[in-house]
Structures are given as structure tokens and as C-alpha cells.
Amino acid sequence: MAVLVVLLLLFTLALSARIRPSYNGTFREEVPVAAGFPPPHVTDLRIHDPSIIRVGGTFYSYSVGPRMVIHQAPSLDGPWTQTGSVLSADSIIPKGDRKAPWAPNTIQIGDTFYCYYAVSNAGCRDSAIGLATSPSPGPGGWTDHGLLIQSGYGEGAERFPLDQSNTIDPNIFLDFDGTVYMIYGSFWTGIWSIALHSDLMSISTTTDGALDATHLAAEPGVIFRARKNANSICGDVTGAHPVEGAFLTYHAPYYYLWFSWGRCCEFKNEQMRNSGKEYRIRVGRSASARGPFVDKQGQDLVDGGGETVYGSNGEVFAPGGQGILTDELGDILYYHYLNTSISYDFWEARLGYNRLEYVDGWPVAV
Numbered sequence: 001m002a003v004l005v006v007l008l009l010l011f012t013l014a015l016s017a018r019i020r021p022s023y024n025g026t027f028r029e030e031v032p033v034a035a036g037f038p039p040p041h042v043t044d045l046r047i048h049d050p051s052i053i054r055v056g057g058t059f060y061s062y063s064v065g066p067r068m069v070i071h072q073a074p075s076l077d078g079p080w081t082q083t084g085s086v087l088s089a090d091s092i093i094p095k096g097d098r099k100a101p102w103a104p105n106t107i108q109i110g111d112t113f114y115c116y117y118a119v120s121n122a123g124c125r126d127s128a129i130g131l132a133t134s135p136s137p138g139p140g141g142w143t144d145h146g147l148l149i150q151s152g153y154g155e156g157a158e159r160f161p162l163d164q165s166n167t168i169d170p171n172i173f174l175d176f177d178g179t180v181y182m183i184y185g186s187f188w189t190g191i192w193s194i195a196l197h198s199d200l201m202s203i204s205t206t207t208d209g210a211l212d213a214t215h216l217a218a219e220p221g222v223i224f225r226a227r228k229n230a231n232s233i234c235g236d237v238t239g240a241h242p243v244e245g246a247f248l249t250y251h252a253p254y255y256y257l258w259f260s261w262g263r264c265c266e267f268k269n270e271q272m273r274n275s276g277k278e279y280r281i282r283v284g285r286s287a288s289a290r291g292p293f294v295d296k297q298g299q300d301l302v303d304g305g306g307e308t309v310y311g312s313n314g315e316v317f318a319p320g321g322q323g324i325l326t327d328e329l330g331d332i333l334y335y336h337y338l339n340t341s342i343s344y345d346f347w348e349a350r351l352g353y354n355r356l357e358y359v360d361g362w363p364v365a366v
């Protein structure tokens with residue numbers, strides 16, 4: 001009986017904590033991440049927003065850093081060695097952090113490696129997604145093709161939904177029907193997908209120039225205040241809506257949209273660390289790559305839904321920037337995290353990973 005009462009109480013609390021999100025400037029209540037996540041497999045790789053592929057017996061990791069750094073290892077556990085960079089010069093896209101593009105996503109299609117990357121400036125949506133290709137996964141053979149899409153300023157940025165989103169954090173997904181999707185987005189209106197041509201190098205548009213776009217996830221509530229002097233390009237005047245780093249996967253019979261929710265970085269002071277709003281890895285599922293993606297309660301990710309699959313636990317703080325690797329044993333969730341025993345500093349984030357089990361079609365980190 002006592003158990004029932006406690007359960008009822010918890011349920012009521014959970015319901016009241018789940019304030020309906022809105023874009024009206026109302027802060028959304030958010031409970032800190034629940035305990036109970038397993039510890040990660042710990043590695044020696046310092047990284048943010050890892051993108052990892054396996055080619056034969058070698059793992060390749062691509063990440064932010066001068067011209068996007070490449071690390072290689074014989075196993076996910078390491079040892080990881082920096083072997084070079086993707087680009088041999090600054091990005092040819094004339095905006096943002098072209099010396100050190102952000103959050104690359106590398107995939108192999110046939111004999112070609114495609115590395116999608118972003119150039120931007122922190123807190124601003126004057127951003128762009130570009131592409132480099134190579135016949136080999138390591139350093140040395142990459143050609144920078146430059147701009148695919150951009151938001152903020154520049155040609156085409158006025159098109160929907162580029163006019164209200166931030167073109168960073170690209171992720172490419174090939175659907176069974178041959179459609180190629182580029183998922184992207186960070187803050188503002190959240191996560192979108194747009195269709196690419198089958199060459200994977202150009203945007204698919206209708207005859208009137210519209211993008212084939214779908215809204216996949218958003219945080220309509222205000223989670224923290226935007227910077228002072230916010231305008232529509234640098235800082236969001238409606239407040240911060242922190243969802244980003246999306247990654248689309250398929251595990252029969254569902255598509256899964258993974259994303260990072262909360263504050264990624266800037267944990268210099270106690271208040272930022274203890275706000276309960278640090279990064280965590282969330283997911284929703286759908287019968288279609290175009291959504292709608294929902295969480296266990298059936299709440300659409302576009303309305304602020306999302307199951308937390310991995311969050312702070314023990315020495316692990318603010319895990320996010322995740323991706324999924326699949327091998328003969330199943331899916332592996334990999335991400336970066338801060339080790340509270342080491343440092344909260346941006347450059348001290350490490351690669352960690354957990355295998356996934358699917359319980360009733362919902363992924364659980366083990």
C-alpha cells in the first residue's frame with residue numbers, strides 16, 4: 001500500500017513537472033537526470049561531438065579542432081592516436097570558424113567517404129554546412145566541396161526552414177527507399193531534416209525552390225536565458241531552446257532520433273553545474289524517417305518530448321554529442337562526457353560508450 005502511495009505521488013510529481021512547453025518565454029521546469037545509468041566504457045580520447053566509423057579493423061574518429069582532427073584506434077577502447085586532419089586548408093566556406101569546423105559527421109558509401117561539417121560562431125545561427133569527400137578515411141585525400149546549406153546570412157538562407165534554424169550538427173541518413181536525409185539543427189526551432197539528391201552532394205528542391213523539409217524535434221520551453229543583446233542571428237530573443245546534435249538510426253521496426261538536450265559546455269561555476277540542465281542524451285522513435293518521433297508517453301519530440309537514455313551519473317557529467325555504431329553484437333551508443341574527477345573544461349571531455357539493449361522497442365544503455 002505504502003508503495004502504491006509513493007508511486008502515485010511520484011506520478012503526480014512527474015506530471016506536474018512536465019509543464020507544457022511553449023514559445024511564449026515561459027521557463028520550462030526540468031527535473032535533474034534520474035540516477036541509475038550504467039558507467040561508461042572509458043577511453044583515452046579527448047573529444048567533443050565524436051563521429052566514428054569503422055573501416056576493416058580500424059576505428060576512425062572525426063571531431064572539432066584545427067581543420068577537423070582525425071584519430072585512429074584498433075578498437076573503440078583505444079589506444080587512440082591523432083593521425084591528421086580532414087581538410088588541408090581552412091574551409092572554403094567564407095563564414096564562421098573555418099579554421100576549425102564543428103561537429104563533423106562522416107559516412108562511407110561504396111568507396112567514398114563523405115564528411116559533412118559545420119562552420120559557425122558560438123551562440124549564433126549565421127552558420128553553414130559543408131562537405132568534403134575522400135577515397136580513404138584517413139588524412140590526406142580529402143577534397144573540400146564547400147557549401148551545402150546555410151542559415152543566417154547568404155544565398156538561400158531566407159528559405160524555409162533555414163530562416164528559423166541553425167545549420168550546424170549535420171547527420172546523414174540513407175533510407176531504405178533510397179531517400180537521403182540530412183538532419184541538422186541546434187537551438188532556435190530545433191532539429192530538421194531536408195532531403196538531398198542521391199549524389200549526397202546537393203540539396204533536393206521542388207520546382208519553386210522549396211526544400212523538402214521536415215521538423216523532427218524541438219524544445220519549445222525556455223531552458224535558460226539567452227545572452228544579452230540577443231537578436232535573431234546571435235542569441236535567440238525568445239530564450240534558449242537547447243536541443244542539438246541529432247543522429248538518426250534504424251533498429252527494426254523503428255527509426256530512432258537521438259539528440260542532446262541541455263547545456264553542452266560552460267560549466268565554470270557551481271551554478272552552471274548544479275542547474276540540472278546539463279547535456280543528456282534523448283531519443284524518440286517513429287515508423288518513418290520523416291517522423292513523427294514520439295517518446296514513451298507518446299509526446300511528439302517537436303513538442304518537447306524525448307526519453308533520456310543517458311545522463312550524468314557518478315563521475316560522468318553532461319554526456320552528449322552522441323552517435324551510434326552497429327557491429328555484429330548490436331548497437332553501441334558513443335558520446336563525449338566530462339569526468340567530474342578530472343575537469344569541467346571543454347577540452348577535457350572524453351569519448352565514452354555503452355552497448356544498447358532494446359526493451360519493448362526502447363533503447364536502454366547497459
Ligand SMILES: *[C@@H]1O[C@H](CO)[C@@H](O)[C@H](O)[C@H]1NC(C)=O
Binds near residue numbers: 019020022024025026
Ligand atoms: C505561456 O505558456 C505556459 C505553458 O504553456 C502557460 O502556462 C502560460 O500561461 C503562458 N503565458 C502566457 C503569458 O501566455
Ligand SMILES: *[C@@H]1O[C@H](CO)[C@@H](O)[C@H](O)[C@H]1NC(C)=O
Binds near residue numbers: 040042315339341342
Ligand atoms: C575519472 O577520472 C578518474 C581519475 O583519472 C578515473 O580513475 C576514473 O576512472 C574516471 N571515470 C570516468 C567515468 O571516466
